[in-house]
Amino acid sequence: MxxxxxxxxxxxxxxxxxxxxxxxxxxxxxxxxxxxxxxxxxxxxxxxxxxxxxxxxxxxxxxxxxxxxxxxxxxxxxxxxxxxxxxxxxxxxxxxxxxxxxxxxxxxxxxxxxxxxxxxxxxxxxxxxxxxxxxxxxxxxxxxxxxxxxxxxxxxxxxxxxxxxxxxxxxxxxxxxxxxxxxxxxxxxxxxxxxxNRDYLTNLLNHRSFQENLRKDLENGSDFYLVLADIDRFKSINDQHGHVTGDKVLRQIGEIISTIIPAKQGKVFRYGGEEFAIILHMNRKKEVDNLLVTIKEAIASHLFYCDGGESFSVTMSFGSCIQNGEKPDQLVEKVDKLLYEAKHRGRNQIVYSNVG
Incomplete structure (x- = not known):
């Protein structure tokens, strides 16, 4: 029954x-x-x-x-x-x-x-x-x-x-x-x-959907890596090129990440502002690293254009670690500290936890 x-x-x-x-x-x-x-x-x-x-x-x-x-x-x-x-x-x-x-x-x-x-x-x-x-x-x-x-x-x-x-x-x-x-x-x-459950600007899954997926994956005991990624110096993009161009950057970066992440192995979310979250259903650090390096390099090599035709590029910083039975807020805080460390090291970095 x-x-x-x-x-x-x-x-x-x-x-x-x-x-x-x-x-x-x-x-x-x-x-x-x-x-x-x-x-x-x-x-x-x-x-x-x-x-x-x-x-x-x-x-x-x-x-x-x-x-x-x-x-x-x-x-x-x-x-x-x-x-x-x-x-x-x-x-x-x-x-x-x-x-x-x-x-x-x-x-x-x-x-x-x-x-x-x-x-x-x-x-x-x-x-x-x-x-x-x-x-x-x-x-x-x-x-x-x-x-x-x-x-x-x-x-x-x-x-x-x-x-x-x-x-x-x-x-x-x-x-x-x-x-x-x-x-x-x-x-x-x-x-x-x-x-x-969708972010109106990027059409990615939104923060609410991220919290629900994170909670379910932790409750189910799934093996996954949590990744938080942040656009480096995004405020200067808005200040120099305007918020319309900044919105275009967010949309295009969302598309780049979504294209690279295999649909069956991960989900991409707009966490908030210029920050993105990724849940990767993988348990091998090497596979995760290869994927994140691909994303980082794809974004760094991509040319963005403002309304005047001027081109520019951006970089992203990443923090990531495998879940280890933490509560949702504990895991997010842990990965957020890794992202902050990546920023502190000079940006355009991927920082992992020593565990996993």
């Missing part, structure tokens, strides 16, 4: 979490389909249906195996990840269309699976996709119904038929509306949260 709660929460917050649930359900329905087919096959053996079902199972295992691989191994947003996740409902429809005739047609206990597939389609394609998919399912159901039922136009059979069609359209249409509404609200909430 404890493992289920985070999974459900993740499914509500992201498409990725929802895809994990749908992927798991495919394996459950594959097992359930095998049981249903086996029971029906023992009652009415048909070698052709047996071979078709085996082929369907093999195809399903191959597809679901490949899909799960890209779902867990590929970065979200990559071509294969997008193809496998958004293409999943099409596979589900094809598999469903082949499975239902093999497990009893309109009498198949697996027929309600259509509603889940419709909801899955509505997640990506909203109300239009839900209605189009409902039309496809109704067409498929109509074909099976007219092939299997002898007295189609009796009142009882017509009631059954129209009820199924109605429910399919209701799930497709209303499901699409509900999903669209929920996703819109969630998207707007995420946008507001993103704005609250």
């Amino acid at each position: 404890k493992e289920l709660k985070p999974l459900l929460k993740n499914a509500y917050l992201s498409y990725h979490g929802l895809e994990i649930i749908f992927s798991s359900l495919r394996w459950v329905f594959l097992l359930l389909s095998t049981v249903v087919f086996t029971v029906r096959y023992t009652q009415n053996p048909d070698p052709l249906k047996f071979y078709l079902f085996v082929a369907l199972v093999v195809f399903g295992i191959l597809y679901m195996g490949v899909s799960d691989y890209y779902l867990h191994k590929s970065p979200e947003g990559s071509t294969m990840y997008t193809f496998m996740t958004k293409g999943g409902p099409f596979f589900d429809f094809i598999a469903f269309s082949a499975l239902i005739p093999l497990t009893g047609g309109i009498e198949s206990p697996l027929l309600p699976v259509a509603y889940l597939i419709l909801l899955h389609i509505a997640v990506y394609w909203r109300i239009v996709g839900g209605l189009i998919a409902a039309t496809l399912f109704c067409t498929f159901y109509s074909i099976i119904f007219y092939m299997q039922v002898s007295d189609v136009y009796t009142l009882s059979n017509l009631v059954v038929y129209f009820c199924h069609v109605l429910f399919l359209y209701l799930v497709g249409g209303l499901g699409g509306i509900i999903v669209s509404r929920e996703r819109k609200q969630h998207s707007e909430k995420n946008e507001l949260a993103e704005v609250a």
Whole structure:
């Protein structure tokens, strides 16, 4: 039960979490389909249906195996990840269309699976996709119904038929509306949260976000280096070239640092004023040093321009150390002293703690 709660929460917050649930359900329905087919096959053996079902199972295992691989191994947003996740409902429809005739047609206990597939389609394609998919399912159901039922136009059979069609359209249409509404609200909430956690000038994560990330990483016991970096003599830049140029310098330096720091290994924050903070999820000082030297040299060699066309360059000083179980404010104070030492040594320096 404890493992289920985070999974459900993740499914509500992201498409990725929802895809994990749908992927798991495919394996459950594959097992359930095998049981249903086996029971029906023992009652009415048909070698052709047996071979078709085996082929369907093999195809399903191959597809679901490949899909799960890209779902867990590929970065979200990559071509294969997008193809496998958004293409999943099409596979589900094809598999469903082949499975239902093999497990009893309109009498198949697996027929309600259509509603889940419709909801899955509505997640990506909203109300239009839900209605189009409902039309496809109704067409498929109509074909099976007219092939299997002898007295189609009796009142009882017509009631059954129209009820199924109605429910399919209701799930497709209303499901699409509900999903669209929920996703819109969630998207707007995420946008507001993103704005609250971003610095308006540099578009880097802001001080508030830095404190939250630092606290979480320390609570989780993650290995990381904290870096504080400060632009040398930034006040003279504002005094000599103006605050507009100073703002441009801040933005460009933020871009330089963000470009160099690998997204999976670190986060860059505007700590405040001309100071930046970096959390590097690394535990080897040599790797951190190589990265910081690259940043320091890239900034020192970069030419900045004021409105008059005059060019100038700036340097930065850095203080860094690996976390050692300190509280957030203790760790920040420790690194801040290292940054002050770098300034005291003549600026354009990287100073590390003797520990780590």
